[in-house]
Structure formats: C-alpha cells, structure tokens
Amino acid sequence: MEVNYHCDDRNSSDKLCWIAVLTNPGVDISRVQDDVMICHNCERFKNVAERGAGRRTADKLISATIAKLMEQLAQKRENLEIASRELKKNVEELSLLKSITDAIARSDSLEKGLRIMLTGATSGDAFGFNRAAVFLVNEDSGYLEGKCAIGPLNKEEAGSIWNEVSNIPMDQLLAGILNKSESVPCVLESLIESTKIPLKDYDNPFIQSMREGVSRIIDIQDIWYSRLDWSFWPSASKLAVVPLISEGRPLGLVIADNAITQKTITLEMVDALKALANACAPGLENAILRQQLLAQLRELKRVHELLRSNQAYLVQNERLVEIGMLATKVAHELKIPLVTIGGYARRIKSTMGTSKFNKEMVDVIIAEVDRLLNINSEILEFSRRSRLNIRECDLNAVVTDSFNLFKDRFKSSGIRAEKKLQSSKLMVRGDPERLKQVVLNLIENSLEAMTHGGRLIVRTMRQNDYAALEIEDTGVGMDKESMDNLFKLFYTTKEKGSGLGLPVSKKIVDDHGGTINVQSIPGSGTIFSVHLPACPNLDN
Amino acid sequence: MAKVMIVEDEANLLKLYKDELEDDGHEVLPIDNGREILKYIEKFGPEVVVLDIKLGSQEGLEILEQIKNFDRGLPVIINSAYSSYKANFSSWLADDYVVKSPDLTELKDTIRKHTLK
Structure with a gap:
C-alpha cells in the first residue's frame, strides 16, 4: 500500500506529515524539518504526542519539552515575519526617498527640487498627505518666504486634482516634473508665494519650529494659533510642521495636512515627513547654493564688463590729462615769443615808411601771430584751474x-x-x-x-x-x-x-x-x- | 615826456618796450631783474614802473611790495603774460594791470594815464 506522506490539512497539503514520515522508516528526516511547525497545530499530532507521553515519565517529559519548543519556535517565526514586513516597508520607503532625492539631484532648478519633494509628501503611494507647501529662509530680506505648494484649496477643488494624480506611479510623476519646463502654479501656490513671515517673529509657530529644529503638529483652532492669519492656507485645521535643516543650518520649513480627507495626522506620518525633509535638505541646499552662485556669477560678469569699459575709459582719460598738461606747457612757452614776434612786426610796420608791398607782408605776420595767440589763450583758458570771480x-x-x-x-x-x-x-x-x-x-x-x-x-x-x-x-x-x-x-x-x-x-x-x-x-x-x-x- | 622804468627778464621783449617807449619820447630805464631795484629807483627816479610778474613765482609780487613800501606814491603797472594775477589780492597793491600783448597800445595808454597826473 502506498503511504501518503503529505499533510491532511488542505492548506498545507504540499507539506509532509511528520507522523507519516516517522512511522514509515526509510524516509530522509531532514526533508521534513521545515514542516514540523505545521504539525504543531495538528490535532492528530497532539494526540499521538500525548498518547506517547502517557506511558513513561521520560516520554512525557520529552513530549512536553518538544511541545514547548515548538510553541516558542512558532512565536519566533511570527516575530520574524513582522520584522520582515517592517523591513520590507522600510526598504520601500528608503527606495522611495532615494528616487525622490535622485530626482532632486537631477533637477536643474530649485523650483523643481521643491516640487519634487512636495510631490513625495503628497503622493498616495508615498507619504500620503493631502497637501504640502514649503517655505524658505531669505537671509537678505529677513523673511521666511512661501515658495511652492501642492494640493487643492478645498474639497470642491480636490476632486479634479485627486483623480488626475492618484493613479500615476511615483517615478512617472517625478519624471514629469523633471522634464517640464515650467509648471502652472495652483491656487494654493499663488497664496503661499505671497506669504512672508519675518524671521524675527519669534512668536510665530513656524519660526519657532524652525529655530528649535523641532517637528510638530499644530492645531490652528488652538487659542495660541487661532489669532494668526491663516488665509494663505484655506480650510486648515491640523497641520504637520517640519523644519528643513541641512548640516545644522535651517533652510526653511515643510508644512502638510489632510484638510480634504480629514485623516488624522499621526506621529508616524510626521516622522515620515521629517525623514523626507531630512533626505531632501542637502539636495535642496545644493540647489539654493547653485542659484545664489549663478546670481553672483551674473553679477560678477556684469561688474567685470563695467570694469573693463571703465578701464578703457580711465586709460583714455589719463592720456587726455597728459596731452592737456603738455598742451598747457607748450602754450605757456609759446606766449612770450608770440607776443615778442607780434610786437616787433607792429614796430616794423610803424617804422618802415610807405612800401606797400612790405606792409602787406608785415600785416600777414601780425594777423597770423594774433591768430596763434588766440588759440594759445583758448588752450590756457581751458586747462586753467577754474578760479571764478563769482x-x-x-x-x-x-x-x-x-x-x-x-x-x-x-x-x-x-x-x-x-x-x-x-x-x-x-x-x-x-x-x-x-x-x-x-x-x-x-x-x-x-x-x-x-x-x-x-x-x-x-x-x-x-x-x-x-x-x-x-x-x-x-x-x-x-x-x-x-x-x-x-x-x-x-x-x-x-x-x-x-x-x-x-x-x-x-x-x-x-x-x-x-x-x-x-x-x-x-x-x-x-x-x-x-x-x-x-x-x-x-x-x- | 616821462621817466619809465621797466622790469622784464625777456631780453627781446625788454628791447621792444624800450625802443617803442623811447620813440614815444619817454626816458626809459630797462632792467632785466629785480635785484637792487630800490637802488635803481633812487638813482633813476622813475615816474612809473612797469613790472613783469611770472606765473607761479612770488618774485614779482615781492618786488611790488618793496617798491610800495619804499614809495607808496610811485605808480606800478603790472605787465603779465596772464590775467590770472588780477584776481590775486597781492597784486592789488599795483595801480594797474596790463596783460602782455603784441599790441602795445594799452600799455602805452596806461603809462600815459599815470604820468599825466
């Protein structure tokens, strides 16, 4: 008769039955070791084990020990499965973060980098917030300035956006942002973009959170916060606030909420958002620095051009000054000889008698000397330091x-x-x-x-x-x-x-x-x- | 006509002045520097002094001051190549200011003005 070595239980029919294997010698025991945990829950196995335990005290002890070992083993296996699920989740989250940070690194503008981070925060198969926005510190202006936002204004607006985005995989969303040359800002974004909070407003929860480097959940119904102006974030109630910090330097702030689905914001969600912010911060800081560098480079180029043209101007000016000094010196030296020549010419004219021919020639000398003297005095007039008799x-x-x-x-x-x-x-x-x-x-x-x-x-x-x-x-x-x-x-x-x-x-x-x-x-x-x-x- | 003393270090110009003024009947003492000017004044007894003042040099102005300290009533006509000294208060001691020109009419008129008094 052919022995059925397999488990009676329908769910485990591919596993070998421990009892069948042991009662039919000749089967390789090592083959069934994996399956002994199935037997732990098997009534037939329990009966056999207990029957065996009835005969001798030693048997009973071994049966009980085996049963206990099996129980502990079962517990450990369950723990392992939980840990493995956690691990899998963490790996998924990490790989998500990696694709987000990779995308930020590949983005060619700060604006895209911010959009990528917010897409991560709001995408359904990632961090799952309804809406998110980012503020950045502007040291020059002294303000925390709203930069970018993703999400609907309210439930009515939510419908269209949600349907559009919800089924698109993350990688496609990110690729979409990277390849788009310019995005059309949503209404929420235009509200955020015109929001500025003074960095010195130490009572402001955003500024506090950023200065202290602490993530928190803010309830805007709270007496402390309800007096603030929340018009930049319509239909808000609870808000996750996470500082954006790179190497200890506060870059800004990420806020996110679930105003549309009203899903409670858990501490785990805040932690996840914090992980996202921490992962994105270095890339974003690079983008900020790059933007500043480019601006400085442009300014440098401008100044360089200016200097170059000024240099040419200065060189020319210096030459003009030298020429002017030379002209003045020459004019000074020429004055007395010209006066003397002109004076003698006049004297010749007045003493020469009536020869008309010579007189005409002397007249030419007189006229030309006068002309030279006129030019001379104009040169001197021009170069002379202005002493006005006002x-x-x-x-x-x-x-x-x-x-x-x-x-x-x-x-x-x-x-x-x-x-x-x-x-x-x-x-x-x-x-x-x-x-x-x-x-x-x-x-x-x-x-x-x-x-x-x-x-x-x-x-x-x-x-x-x-x-x-x-x-x-x-x-x-x-x-x-x-x-x-x-x-x-x-x-x-x-x-x-x-x-x-x-x-x-x-x-x-x-x-x-x-x-x-x-x-x-x-x-x-x-x-x-x-x-x-x-x-x-x-x-x- | 009158006794005119001319102080001018440009020899050719000095000769021109001398010839022209002598032709007009003046008695002229031309000197080419201002050293010992008072001795010449005492000896010659001019009715007017024509004095050259050079740009950038204090010498002419110092001579003017010496003359005026010696004889306040002796007219001095400054004869400079440039009009700049007109605005210099040191030159206000002088009785007149004539800018050098190949045309000596103005200088002659001014000498006449100060010797006819």
Missing part, C-alpha cells in the same frame, strides 16, 4: 554787452540780429567776464554757421530755479555726429576753427553749475541753450 550779476547785462560787440559784424555779414530778453533783471551768481566769454563764443559760432546771412535771436528768461539763455540761428545746422562731438576738445568742422570755443564754453558753464544743450536741424538752424542757477531772491 558775484551776483545780471545775465541780461552780460548778454547785452556781448551782443553789442558784434553790431558791426551783424551788419557786414547780413545778419538780422535781435534780443528778446526778460524784461526784468535776470540775476545769477557767476563770473560776468567768463559768462561773457560763453555768450561771445556762442554768437561767434552762430555767425560762422550763417556765412550767407540769416537771422539770430538771443533770448533770456527765468525758468523755475534757472536763468535760461538761448541763441538761435538760421545757419547750416549740424548732423548727429557733429552734435555728439560738439563739446569735444579740438573737434571742428570749420576750416579755421580751433575746436576750443565750445569746450571752453561748456567748461565755464559746468563750473557755474549750469548746463549747455544744443538742438539742431541740418539745413535749417541751431539753438544753443544755457541754464544757470538763478539767484532765488532777486528774480523780480
């Missing part, structure tokens, strides 16, 4: 004096010239001699632009705190290039110009704290306008 003077008088000097020139050049001066005195604080030089230069400039006649208008008027002078001509005007270079030293478009008249004028006006401007239309004319600070009390 007093209160009437700009109208200065203009009239200068204007009158040109009367003959106006007539001979076919210029219709007129003054339109403010009827009352126009008092300014200035050096009348130097201001006269400005007016002379500007009128001279206008005359040179009207070689075939034209119209010249000189105006003065009070404009707020300034005395304004305008010199308008109907001359050839000038193009943009000329206007840009107008006040540059030695720039001239005229055959005989020294390129000094306008720079000197500008310098004098600058020294008076005034401004000089030009408007011009090629072919129709030019207006120079000068503004000088007017005397406050003497404008009437």
Whole structure:
C-alpha cells in the first residue's frame, strides 16, 4: 500500500506529515524539518504526542519539552515575519526617498527640487498627505518666504486634482516634473508665494519650529494659533510642521495636512515627513547654493564688463590729462615769443615808411601771430584751474554787452540780429567776464554757421530755479555726429576753427553749475541753450 | 615826456618796450631783474614802473611790495603774460594791470594815464 506522506490539512497539503514520515522508516528526516511547525497545530499530532507521553515519565517529559519548543519556535517565526514586513516597508520607503532625492539631484532648478519633494509628501503611494507647501529662509530680506505648494484649496477643488494624480506611479510623476519646463502654479501656490513671515517673529509657530529644529503638529483652532492669519492656507485645521535643516543650518520649513480627507495626522506620518525633509535638505541646499552662485556669477560678469569699459575709459582719460598738461606747457612757452614776434612786426610796420608791398607782408605776420595767440589763450583758458570771480550779476547785462560787440559784424555779414530778453533783471551768481566769454563764443559760432546771412535771436528768461539763455540761428545746422562731438576738445568742422570755443564754453558753464544743450536741424538752424542757477531772491 | 622804468627778464621783449617807449619820447630805464631795484629807483627816479610778474613765482609780487613800501606814491603797472594775477589780492597793491600783448597800445595808454597826473 502506498503511504501518503503529505499533510491532511488542505492548506498545507504540499507539506509532509511528520507522523507519516516517522512511522514509515526509510524516509530522509531532514526533508521534513521545515514542516514540523505545521504539525504543531495538528490535532492528530497532539494526540499521538500525548498518547506517547502517557506511558513513561521520560516520554512525557520529552513530549512536553518538544511541545514547548515548538510553541516558542512558532512565536519566533511570527516575530520574524513582522520584522520582515517592517523591513520590507522600510526598504520601500528608503527606495522611495532615494528616487525622490535622485530626482532632486537631477533637477536643474530649485523650483523643481521643491516640487519634487512636495510631490513625495503628497503622493498616495508615498507619504500620503493631502497637501504640502514649503517655505524658505531669505537671509537678505529677513523673511521666511512661501515658495511652492501642492494640493487643492478645498474639497470642491480636490476632486479634479485627486483623480488626475492618484493613479500615476511615483517615478512617472517625478519624471514629469523633471522634464517640464515650467509648471502652472495652483491656487494654493499663488497664496503661499505671497506669504512672508519675518524671521524675527519669534512668536510665530513656524519660526519657532524652525529655530528649535523641532517637528510638530499644530492645531490652528488652538487659542495660541487661532489669532494668526491663516488665509494663505484655506480650510486648515491640523497641520504637520517640519523644519528643513541641512548640516545644522535651517533652510526653511515643510508644512502638510489632510484638510480634504480629514485623516488624522499621526506621529508616524510626521516622522515620515521629517525623514523626507531630512533626505531632501542637502539636495535642496545644493540647489539654493547653485542659484545664489549663478546670481553672483551674473553679477560678477556684469561688474567685470563695467570694469573693463571703465578701464578703457580711465586709460583714455589719463592720456587726455597728459596731452592737456603738455598742451598747457607748450602754450605757456609759446606766449612770450608770440607776443615778442607780434610786437616787433607792429614796430616794423610803424617804422618802415610807405612800401606797400612790405606792409602787406608785415600785416600777414601780425594777423597770423594774433591768430596763434588766440588759440594759445583758448588752450590756457581751458586747462586753467577754474578760479571764478563769482558775484551776483545780471545775465541780461552780460548778454547785452556781448551782443553789442558784434553790431558791426551783424551788419557786414547780413545778419538780422535781435534780443528778446526778460524784461526784468535776470540775476545769477557767476563770473560776468567768463559768462561773457560763453555768450561771445556762442554768437561767434552762430555767425560762422550763417556765412550767407540769416537771422539770430538771443533770448533770456527765468525758468523755475534757472536763468535760461538761448541763441538761435538760421545757419547750416549740424548732423548727429557733429552734435555728439560738439563739446569735444579740438573737434571742428570749420576750416579755421580751433575746436576750443565750445569746450571752453561748456567748461565755464559746468563750473557755474549750469548746463549747455544744443538742438539742431541740418539745413535749417541751431539753438544753443544755457541754464544757470538763478539767484532765488532777486528774480523780480 | 616821462621817466619809465621797466622790469622784464625777456631780453627781446625788454628791447621792444624800450625802443617803442623811447620813440614815444619817454626816458626809459630797462632792467632785466629785480635785484637792487630800490637802488635803481633812487638813482633813476622813475615816474612809473612797469613790472613783469611770472606765473607761479612770488618774485614779482615781492618786488611790488618793496617798491610800495619804499614809495607808496610811485605808480606800478603790472605787465603779465596772464590775467590770472588780477584776481590775486597781492597784486592789488599795483595801480594797474596790463596783460602782455603784441599790441602795445594799452600799455602805452596806461603809462600815459599815470604820468599825466
């Protein structure tokens, strides 16, 4: 007869029966060792064991010992299974954390990193909160600033989002965030983003939690917290608050709650959230540092560019100063020889008698020496350190004096010239001699632009705190290039110009704290306008 | 006409002044430095002194002060290449200020002004 070595119990029919094996010698005992625990619960086995125990005391002792051993074994096995389930859960959690931190490490922006962490906190097969948000410390502004949030505003909004997200596996969610270029913020996020808590508000539970490095559950109905403004987190009741700390440095804070499902927030959930925050913190800190570094790099580049252009400017400026000093020195040296030559030329002219031919030649010498002396004094005027003989003077008088000097020139050049001066005195604080030089230069400039006649208008008027002078001509005007270079030293478009008249004028006006401007239309004319600070009390 | 003393260290210019002023009938004592100026004044007895003042040098201004301490009533005309000293109060001791120019008309007019009194 064939022996059935298998267990009678339907659930364990693949296991061998201990009794069958032992009562039929020849079977390898080692094969059934694993299955002896099944027999521990078997009634038939118990009966056999007890019957055996009835005969001799020694048998009874062995039976009882075996029974006890088996019981203890059963207990240990159960413990092992529990531990193994725990371990499995922990491994799952760790691998989840790993995929989250890996994703953060791969993300190219802080914003994505934060979103990934919050996705972990809210995803159903991960940490399972309904909603979560993150705040970051901004040392510069002195605030804890809301940065990112995930989750619905309330139950109504919950429906759509929950259905969308709940069935998508974590890895896909994370990959989605990583590949998206920009995410559309939810309503909750826009609320969070405009939330700022002063870092010095030590009564604030968020600030407290962060400073102390302690995670906690806050009940906002609590008397301490109900007085705070919770509008940034609608339909809240209980809230898990977990500080985000990297190497002892508080980066910010994660908050999460179950406002939609009303599921109780357990300490285990807070611990899990803390584990998430701790795992993510180093990656997020990297992202923050990277962001700061990039900003500093941009600033550095900007400053570098600025320095480079300034360097060029400085080098040029230094050269100009050297050239200016050289020009001044040369001008000083030339003055006396020119005066001497010119003086002797005049003496020759006055003592030479009546030879017309020689007289003309001497006239040329005199005229050319005078021209050189004019250029010379313009150079000296420009380089001379400004020592103004400032007093209160009437700009109208200065203009009239200068204007009158040109009367003959106006007539001979076919210029219709007129003054339109403010009827009352126009008092300014200035050096009348130097201001006269400005007016002379500007009128001279206008005359040179009207070689075939034209119209010249000189105006003065009070404009707020300034005395304004305008010199308008109907001359050839000038193009943009000329206007840009107008006040540059030695720039001239005229055959005989020294390129000094306008720079000197500008310098004098600058020294008076005034401004000089030009408007011009090629072919129709030019207006120079000068503004000088007017005397406050003497404008009437 | 008048006794004019000219202090000018530029020899060519000094000669020009001398010739021009002598042509106008003045008696001219040209000297090319200010050392022992008072001795010359005592000896020559000028009615006016034309004095060169150099930029950046105190020498001319010191001579002016010596002359004025010696004889407050003796007119001194400063003859400088630059107008800068006009604003320097040390030069206000002088009776007139003429900027050097190849055209000597202004200098001559000023000398005349101070010797016709």
